[in-house]
Amino acid sequence: MKQTVAVVFGGVSTEHEVSRMSVTSVLENIDREAYTPIMVGIDKAGRWFRYEGPAGAILDGGWEQGPKTPCVLSPDRGHRGLLLLGEGGWQLLPVDVVFPVLHGKNGEDGTIQGLLELSGIPYVGCGVAASANCMDKEIAKTLFDSHGIPNARYAAVRHGDDRAGLAGRVTAQLGWPVFVKPAASGSSVGVTRVEGPGGLDAALDAAFLHGPKALIEEALVGAEVECAVMGQGPGARASQVIGQIVPKRGLYDYEGKYLDGSTDLYIPARVPEAQAQAVRTLAVRAYRALECRGLARVDFFAHSDGKSVTLNEINTMPGFTSISMYPKLMTRSGLTYTQLISGLLELALTQE
Ligand SMILES: Nc1ncnc2c1ncn2[C@@H]1O[C@H](COP(=O)(O)OP(=O)(O)O)[C@@H](O)[C@H]1O
Ligand SMILES: [Mg+2]
Structure with missing residues (x-):
């Protein structure tokens, strides 16, 4: 039928x-x-x-x-x-x-x-709680921490909080540069790399244009790699192939992602196999920790030691054009784009 x-x-x-x-x-x-x-x-x-x-x-x-x-x-x-x-x-x-x-x-x-x-x-896709928890980067990080999943150190700031002493705390606890981002946004909208204390206020103001909570994160150094996960519960599987994005402007921003092609994708990611395996393992752990189902793309930084990785975020409805990272990882792992859509619809129709 x-x-x-x-x-x-x-x-x-x-x-x-x-x-x-x-x-x-x-x-x-x-x-x-x-x-x-x-x-x-x-x-x-x-x-x-x-x-x-x-x-x-x-x-x-x-x-x-x-x-x-x-x-x-x-x-x-x-x-x-x-x-x-x-x-x-x-x-x-x-x-x-x-x-x-x-x-x-x-x-x-x-x-x-x-x-x-x-x-x-x-x-199709994640339920209410998983969607909401992955959307709020502070809540997601709290859950990653409680499951022992490595992620960037950070401070959360609410709109209207007293900012006196904030730059000093950042210097002491995170060091510069930092990344300032809305707690709940996407596609790099409102994300700023801040080199020193002088830029913090403007970056926070920019983040607050997109919501009442912002995160200040330590800057992570490493290859930005992404893993596609599909399924539910014990059936959740990571893509065999992981991908890498290489922003040409130092930040994977909205223009670079969608408009001017200034981001290169490498599939498979240019990281050692052991590191790719660490990404796949942690991606599924994070997916299950946040109780995702259907699909999610889990993004990491892969560090230059060739071994360690740090989780950046989970996207519960990642870019889904036929040339977007999630579908490309799945097609490189053996499914056609059409089969991927059917698989997601089947998962939705058969879940309890
Ligand atoms: N802590 C960080 N260290 C280094 N780069 C970062 C950090 N946080 C964000 N970035 C850069 O900014 C981009 C967008 O940030 P991200 O947290 O992924 O937000 P979004 O939900 O908008 O995709 C990342 O792809 C990365 O290039
Ligand atoms: Mg992102």
């Missing part, structure tokens, strides 16, 4: 455009023999639409002018679907499974996952 998949894209997030890129690949490659995709776009104002125009108009945002019907996902388990809010009243469109191809706030932070839990419709 063909399954109806609501493929949700856009969203109220600084990564709205990234979602449009990811979903374009998903719609091009989803197995249409097995699945009937329904396109559900959320615009930047947070309005939901069932979109019925060409998938090719999603990438540049043109879908917003295309044929579409306002809709909502019903939290009522009697519905298990979308309510299309047409001119003549509402109409139910039943959905078998949801693929929220949404990045960042409102997409991979547990919010939409909460709505999906209420709806009773299976969905």
Whole structure:
């Protein structure tokens, strides 16, 4: 039986455009023999639409002018679907499974996952708690620490905290340079490398534009390597191949990630096999420690001793275009992109 998949894209997030890129690949490659995709776009104002125009108009945002019907996902388990809010009243469109191809706030932070839990419709990816915990870098680090998973030393600062003495504490406890970042953002938005005490205030202000909590982290030196993990519980598996990103501007930033190609990807990562194995082992440990399911990309720094690694973060809905790191690691590890999408939908449909 063909399954109806609501493929949700856009969203109220600084990564709205990234979602449009990811979903374009998903719609091009989803197995249409097995699945009937329904396109559900959320615009930047947070309005939901069932979109019925060409998938090719999603990438540049043109879908917003295309044929579409306002809709909502019903939290009522009697519905298990979308309510299309047409001119003549509402109409139910039943959905078998949801693929929220949404990045960042409102997409991979547990919010939409909460709505999906209420709806009773299976969905791809991590649940409410895992999504929320991975999104908040302070909470995630607390959990990494409690599971003995190495991660950067840091200080958390809340908006409005007294900053007197802060630079001195950073000098004493972390040393310079440091990285200042919003506790809950993504795609390097609001992240600044700060060379000395004079730059701290401006970097914190920049981070607070994206949320009420910021992290000041010791600067880690090493290759930035990433591992794809898929599955649930004891069935969680790391990709056999890990990847490496090489930012050309010293920071893997939004432009470099998506816009100007100034980031090189190396697959496999240029690190010794023993270090790659350490990454795979720790990636699965971290994934399980935070109770992830479905998928996540776990990012590390691999240090120059060729052995040690430090975990940077877990992304529960990593960039998902066919040329993004997560799908590429999976395809290099033996799955086609189409099989990857089907595998994630199967995991969603079969999980308890
Ligand atoms: N502690 C750190 N040491 C060195 N580089 C860092 C550190 N934290 C972040 N970076 C750089 O900034 C980028 C973005 O930071 P990250 O914590 O991954 O945030 P995001 O959630 O926005 O991806 C990283 O890919 C890395 O290049
Ligand atoms: Mg990152």
